[in-house]
Amino acid sequence: MSDFDPGRRRFLGHLGLAGLGALGASSFLSACASSASGPTTGNGSGAVTIQSNLSSPQAKAAMEKLIANFNAQGKGTASLNTIASETFRTQLPTYLTSANPPDLYTWYAGSVANDYASRNLLLDVSDVWKSLGDYPQSLRTLSTDASGKQIFVPMNNYWWGFFYRKSNFAKWGVQEPKTWTEFLALCETLKGKGVPPIGIGLGDTPWVASAWFDYLNIRINGAPFHRELLAGKQRFDDPKVKAVFTRWREALPYFDPKGKAYPFQEATTALLAGKTGMFLIGTFFADAAPKDALGDLDFFRFPIIDPAVPLAEEAPTDGFFASAKTANPTGTRALLTYLSGVEAQEAYVKASSGIVLPANPKAKASDSPLVVKGKAMLDEAKELTQFFNRDSSDALQPTADTALTKFIDKPDQIDAILREWQTSAEKVFKG
């Protein structure tokens, strides 16, 4: 919040600093001063500020409701600050390193949070975790940094899968595939019917291709190898990585050729209009679907390639971390405790239209068949991964975008592409 102090000394300071004494402009300025001053924060008992990137109307409304509920409880006050998600992404390091940072932030669990924690920017929230005894171990591990303390509180997660329209699959007379062979057979059938089998949207949103890489890698080489690779402990020009692309090439002829031109939102439109057969995407895509199409949506798990590899699924986890420099650690922890509670999590799921699963195991998810199926799929998985950028860093993501887009264009140059990927990844890891 604004740290404007309406005291006289401060006011003169502002005048002097801005060099605004001239031209009798002070009348303008005093008009500005009164409006630029927001609620004052920063002292130990002040409101906790939450910097939120949940800017879509439904999610924003859901967060506003949660904060209103918290304030009504009288255990402290909080104020919500919603920032456009793209702005938030670029400004987050500035927020965290500023002298008077906001207290709490929405962001991702995993290596992104751990990275900030290793620079001592995040508040130790182990106290909050004491009341989260019934959270699954996987979420606890995910929220723990290298030094063993918890620095993240998960709010919810979602899943990725091959989404399709039930009515279209019925019309084409096809079934959900379980294995890679069945999957390729399904693609062949759809292609025979003149429908591009696999939809994708890489224009403006090239990161969508990383889902294919992640999934093929965790199906072929397993989640531990995948994590090591993204942490820089394995090499991208390893033969095991090449095996991923060998499989991918088998499916490549079935990709929608138009998918390179438009973003995933339009790929969603194409899927719903029956112009593509299925689409590997996260549940957030449903926000781009008209309400009447939602009931017709279904999905299947990314097909099994090697049954010997322990089953892993992508389940990006969203939640909160707090600034180490917060002036009000008690209030921040109180708010985190509230947000991780059953009541808040159920209220969020209900108010946001997105298909998300609450992190608190006692909180009830929406009971739509789609959500029940998604939850069952994640519960069955032995391991959960986040997503390419969340398991590595936002800096490594562009290297993947370049490599994967190039591969989709020129699959026979894979050796050169992987060597190049390794070189650019090394630059990122060296920082």
Add this chain to the structure above:
Amino acid sequence: MNKLRTGAFHTGMILLSLLWLGPVIWVVVMSTRSFDDIAAHGVGSLPRSFTLDTYRQAWTDGGELRALINSMLVTVPSVALSLGLAAVAAFALSRFRIPGRRTILLLMLAGNLLPPQILLIPVAKFSELTGLYDTLWALIAVQVGFGLGFYTFVLHGFMRDLPGEIQEAATIDGAGVGQIFTRVMLPLTRPALAALGALSFTWIFNDLLWAITVLRTDDNMPVTPALLGLQGQFVSSWNVIAAGTVIAAVPTVAVFLRFQRHFVSGLALGAVK
């Protein structure tokens, strides 16, 4: 032959203006479509629905009113201050033999040639050091600072060409420097000031970069970042964003229409020397 030429001219001009107006019309049409229509048929298709609820959503849910007020609170003082300071500077540099005046002018202009992107982090850190971070003051200071060089340059060119005799006559009549500036130079510079005023209003009003650099509270954000804030993390309601854009364009269009006359004459006067 002549008829043919006129005909070709008109056809060409109509096509050109359509090309120009196309995107604007597209945005206006999009702002009246429903979300389900866009989701089902894509942003580029012909409209199959009509609603004005998008404007209500942009205005209330998107917080455009608050954002427009913030924009005006930044833009009006910034324009007044930077033009005022630039007029004083241009007056001094063009009408008096100040040592090194050429260097000063070139230095001010050179500052404008720096891409603003390389100054983002210094500006953010500096505004934090001075305690102005996340206040509209910071934004005003930045806008004034960055505009000053160019405005001074233009006004300098304009004032230099005003006949020296006017100044001499005023001096003989007993006017001091201050009086010459306020009662002789400023009225004569009015066309240039009006043109620059319209230009700088548009620039400052439409600025996004500095706003998101020095502000972080959504209640303080001017209209451009507020429009950006209508975008969701993954999915955006393009119809609401289009409606918000139409609303946000109103003030600049109004200012431009008001100053249009000065704008054309002012620019011509400043340019031809």
